[in-house]
Amino acid sequence: MKKSGVTTATLSAQERQKLAFQFFNEVGIIQQLGTALFNKRLPEGLHVSHFSILNHMVRLGDGRTPLALSDAFQVTKGTMTHTLAGLSKRGLIRLEPNASDGRSKLVFLTDAGRDFHKAAIESLGPAFAMLEEKIDFKKLVEVLPLLQEMREVLDSNRDI
Amino acid sequence: MKKSGVTTATLSAQERQKLAFQFFNEVGIIQQLGTALFNKRLPEGLHVSHFSILNHMVRLGDGRTPLALSDAFQVTKGTMTHTLAGLSKRGLIRLEPNASDGRSKLVFLTDAGRDFHKAAIESLGPAFAMLEEKIDFKKLVEVLPLLQEMREVLDSNRDI
DNA sequence: TCCTTATAGTTTGATATCAAACTAATTAGT
DNA sequence: ACTAATTAGTTTGATATCAAACTATAAGGA
Numbered sequence A, B: 001m002k003k004s005g006v007t008t009a010t011l012s013a014q015e016r017q018k019l020a021f022q023f024f025n026e027v028g029i030i031q032q033l034g035t036a037l038f039n040k041r042l043p044e045g046l047h048v049s050h051f052s053i054l055n056h057m058v059r060l061g062d063g064r065t066p067l068a069l070s071d072a073f074q075v076t077k078g079t080m081t082h083t084l085a086g087l088s089k090r091g092l093i094r095l096e097p098n099a100s101d102g103r104s105k106l107v108f109l110t111d112a113g114r115d116f117h118k119a120a121i122e123s124l125g126p127a128f129a130m131l132e133e134k135i136d137f138k139k140l141v142e143v144l145p146l147l148q149e150m151r152e153v154l155d156s157n158r159d160i
Numbered sequence C: 001t002c003c004t005t006a007t008a009g010t011t012t013g014a015t016a017t018c019a020a021a022c023t024a025a026t027t028a029g030t
Numbered sequence D: 001a002c003t004a005a006t007t008a009g010t011t012t013g014a015t016a017t018c019a020a021a022c023t024a025t026a027a028g029g030a
Helices: A013-041 A048-060 A066-073 A077-089 A111-123 A125-134 A137-155 B013-041 B048-060 B066-073 B077-089 B111-123 B125-134 B137-155
Strands: A093-097 A105-109 B093-097 B105-109
Touching (some): A013 A048, A013 A125, A013 B013, A013 B048, A013 B125, A013 B137, A048 A066, A048 A077, A048 A093, A048 A105, A048 B013, A066 B013, A077 A093, A125 B013, A125 B137, A137 B013, A137 B125, B013 B125, B048 B077, B048 B093, B048 B105, B048 B111, B066 B077, B066 B105, B105 B111
Antiparallel strands (some): A093 A105, B093 B105
């Protein structure tokens, strides 16, 4: 794998610091812009956070606990309570008691939730088309492992 | 070339969609965890957003307008007003009228701001050490170009 | 000059998120 | 079995952010 620009030889402490800031800065901006792009395409009052949960359940199955979801998305339990309340109020999910644990609940997709997810995917079409036109998705494949690694490192070192 | 997993040959529309969701999901989580990690190390009441602005001015010079800063960090003008107010209240920056434009202001670092920046960098030391130990920074170098590209694409297609 | 439009910054109202305190149910240690 | 510790979810209070309306200044065209 060839590379250009910054040499791979050695990075000074200062270079590493600058790199890290750049990395987190870009990540933060991408997150903001990406969220804004998605939000704009979703119906009034619905946020990417809502869509993400529906998407997660459509792809990986429903019947999970709120805690499992807050783990998957790395948000606090309180945030998940809030997000699920929004979905529930709109009838996109159903919250049922968990028979095997009285403290817990299970989250299920409703038909409306599946429909909404499908419609949301459709309405994201133009944004996807734009991305596909401008970005070489094979590069995304190459980049994902580092992102996952970074996420895992950050996740398992929260107490640092 | 392996046959399992995603090959670089061709990606179906569905694979591309899944990739994009994964990408934005990882980015969102990294942003959250990274922000949390940094915030924890900053003094009470100060947020990464404050530090980032100080860092920007230390590295690239002060005397910029709030609008230039909101552009650089891709936040709204209102958000920048709020963030600068926080910095100003703590005496870390000075806001002066812009002699060449009555509508505008200029943002300057104070000595306290420079001191604080230095101290913040120090207090981020352990977090950096952890990252440096766990992450190969050369990989960061390789990943930055795509992140920048993605940021630019998203930035120049806000209206999609 | 006067009027229209554009620009810089502020304000307002809403919301997503976090951290921490709280409640209720389960599990574990003795 | 009983108490202590843990766990799932909710609530509370704070704050960072956004979008949109607003204010004040600047620039341009007739």
